Amino acid sequence: MRPDVTRGWLCLLWVLCCACGPGLQSHPAPVEEPDAGSPPAEVELPFVTLGEVVVSDVEGSEMSMQVLGVGFARFSDVFLNDQRLTTQFVSATELRAVVPSSFVTGATDLFFEVRVARGDPEYGEGARSARIPFTVPAPELTSVTPDSLPSEPEDAVQITVTGKNLVHGSQAIFRGTSYPLTLTSSREGSFLLPPSALKPLATQDPLVIQVSRPRTATTQPLPLTVTSPTPEITGVWPPSLNATDLHHGNAGSATFERIIVSGRQVRSTTVVKWDGIPLPTETYDGKNRVWAQIPLMGRVQAGTVQVTLETPGVHGGRESSSHGLRVKSEPVLHDVSPAWVLTGSEEVRFKLKGEGLGLYTQPVVHWNGHPLEHSFGPDFQGVLTFIVPAALLTQAGTLPVTVTRTFDGAVSAPLFVQVFAQAPAPIAHSLLPSVLSVDDAPGLLYVEGAGFTPQSVILLDGQERTTRLHDPSRVSIELQAADLSTKGVRTVTVSTPAPGGGTTLPLLLAVHAERPMPIINQVSGNNGYPHALAGGGVLRLLVEGQGFGPSSVVRWNGQPLPAQWACWTSGGCTAGPGDRARLWVNVPADLVAQPGVGRVTVFNPGPGGGESPEQFFVLIAAGQPTVYLVPSVVDVGASDASDREVTVLMNVMGPLTQASVLFMNDMVRAFDSPSGLRLSDEEVATPRVHKLQIFTVGSGLSAPAYLRVQGALPPQLRATTPGVVSQGEWAASEERRFFLWGENFFWPSSNFQRVSGTTLDWDDQSQPFVRPPSQGLEGTKLEHVGVRSLKVSRVAEGGGASLPALLNVVSERPVPMLTAVEPMSALKGAPALTLRIKGKGIHSATVLRWKEFRSSLKAVYVLDNEPTHYEATLPAEALATAGGVDVTLETPEPGGGVSLPLHVIVEE
Secondary structure (H helix, E strand, O other): OOHHHHHHHHHHHHHHHHHHOOOOEEOOOOOOOOOOOOOOOOEEOOOEEEEEEEEOOOOOOEEEEEEEEOOOOOOEEEEEOOEEOEEEEEEOOEEEEEEEHHHOOOOOOOEEEEEEOOOOOOOOOOEEOOOEEOOOOOOEEEEEEOOEEEOOOOOOEEEEEEEEOOOOOOEEEEOOEEEEOEEEEOOEEEEEEOHHHOOOOOOOOEEEEEEOOOOOEEOOOEEOEEEOOOOEEEEEEOOEEEOHHHHOOOOOOOOOOEEEEEEEOOOOOOEEEEOOEEOOEEEOOOOOEEEEEOOHHHHOOOEEEEEEEEEOOOOOOEEOOOEEEEEEOOOEEEEEEOOEEEOOOOOEEEEEEEEOOOOOOOOEEEEOOEEOOOEEOOOOOOEEEEEEOHHHOOOOEEEEEEEEOOOOOOEOOOEEEEEEOOEOOOEEEEEEOOEEEOOOOOEEEEEEEEOOOOOOEEEEOOEEEOOEEEEOOEEEEEEOHHHHOOOEEEEEEEEEOOOEOEEOOOEEEEEEOOEOOOEEEEEEOOOOOOEEEOOOOOEEEEEEEEOOOOOOEEEEOOEEEOEEEOOOOOOOOEOOOOOOOEEEEEEOHHHHOOOEEEEEEEEEOOOEOEEOOOEEEEEEOOOOOOEEEEOOEEEOOOOOHHHHEEEEEEOOOOOOOOOOEEEEOOEEOOOOEOOEEEOOOHHHOOOEEEEEEEEEOOOEEOOOEEEEEEOOOOOEEEEEEOOEEEOOOOOOOOEEEEEEEEEOOOOOOOOOOOOOOOEEEEOOEEEEOOOOOEEEEEHHHHOOOEEEEEEEEEHHHOOEEOOOEEEEEEOOEOOOEEEEEEOOEEEOOOOEEEEEEEEEOOOOOOEEEEOOEEEEOEEEOOOOOOOOEEEEEEEHHHHOOOEEEEEEEEEOOOEOEEOOOEEEEEEO
């Protein structure tokens, strides 16, 4: 067929394909006719230029390339560095091509061109453009939402960005830190900024996006503004200072080197300013509190310093209103404790904190105008101790305490101590013990709490008992045998008679029918060792352990023997088996006449109870050497090698010699060290007792010593703290410490080498129990009134479960007790005042009363989940007038009430 006819058929086929197919498509390669000699030169395509190039997928594996020009044919192809690209014909003026990212990786110079293959209907002999530089697309950032953020928010903030050429693995870079970008497309993504990234600074910080494909590149920046509110001062501690440098050292050294400033809207970059001068500032025990170094010249003269807070910002710092801080020439008093006492008290020792009280001569303390004879200090912390005799505590009132400095006669402003004729309402917190068994040992039952007085009495099931006051936080009674004769729940309260006083919330004493299983820790003779010479007559044994009671029986090789059971603690023992861990027993002479081994157990009758694992007492022959093991007990399954190492010692012949032979369970066992062995995994795999003996030339075979591989012991729960709480006492989301007292909660020596299987069981729910023996008690567990049953379980480890204690959740609330207010003086006209409150019986609904003002209390935690104190913030209106203020705490019904007041002074 002639070439022109062939070309005509090809053109017809191409037209038909185009008529049937879509308008925008990849074209097939044209069929080139056979080479008929040297072809004429290719036609040079007219003007060609690079249009838009974008990353077309979020993986960054391909780019979409736009080529613009004139006279493109349908068989046009785009080549990049001589590599053919998948090309689409759009129109005679536009082509599109797909560029794999691999084509540009590692290449330094990139050029593209458009080629038309021979056989094209328009360019029969083909065509080619000039080589044109190819530019890899750069990432672009077009918007940031939000573009303004508050500084140091509570939670991380999500930022959304839009742009171009974004790929997976991209990073948002803000203030020098990278954050992973999560993409929904190559044009949009988001990332999280943590609160720590949003510190307020004085600079405008840009945001950029960095991509890693097809090449590492960074966008042009867009601004992301961090804004901060104006801080407010709510208090300065100490509320006043002494101009110690003014007195050339005679007033003593400065007690405080820093001031602590409390406020609102305080940020980590907020600084304290002293009369307009910025001070080195650090965050102090919380987000809204900072402290700053007092300047060297700050104590040279008396006067009022203006303290402010300033937070930096892009458009200048935001500064609080000023708070006046007095620097006084006269002595300065900050705090006196206790802040209240009762009339009729014996002499009371007080501690007074202050500054500028004097150095070389003793300052004089005045109590209600009376100079006191006995005072000590001040010490290097500015604490002065003074004693008020009983004769000055006979009348109720609000009594001033002042200090007169001897060298210049300067007198401090007063602080006030309340002397009350009425007693505070007592607060009961916990019982010790709170878990007992029927026929347990009678003894002392302690109530822990606050506000107890010599007139306070403990009521057991509503009946008054003779009560001993140990201190204002502890009272006790002597439980009798009749109190423990039957199982049940005993109610324990403490009552203080009028005037004032009241009755505590009820604590619950659980008396169980079941008895604990006894555990022997060690058995020793009169010499203190677990062995004695056979044939020495009656053998007196001391059996020490846990869970012993009046009904406990000691057995020697299975034979029961009379035991002497008594309290060995001076001042009396607590009820039950807690500190009564000794039994004396006399073993008849005929049972110890021959060398051998006595197997000693303790048995508690049922229900519950049981027989303890046996311990061994060795009867030796005259001259027979003995062996000591250190330790003599190893935990079953101990995983750490150091917990399986046992040292073997003898009481004769000194250290073991090379000739010594170790027998373990009557089989020769090699030493792992000159005087010790390391038990294998198999040897500690199960609870068992290993018998060890030493043969030494010249001494013979020693008496045996016994090494116990001990399994989990049954936990013994003695008491819980708290034992009674009010419904909603702390917020549902809040968590505080709940303490449990007892024994055998964990593996003694291997606790840190294994995961404990101990749990705390709340009714029918369990939670892991971790060391130390305190758990997080969530407020959600206090939402419903009722009695919660609590026990410690080691069932998973084979140790069983303890007898349960009872937590009483009641609807009534205690009367709160206010024990301290800091500061005890404030400056009139201050913009606000944050008070540090300490007390007992504080409920989440408790508020502080200051004249007609009310303020909620915020619990402050420093080290653990137990509030160290509370804070209340008062507005400027509360400080508008000078004078004394009686501060109280008030808890609304049910129950509740108003605390006894403490006196605070607002100074001119």
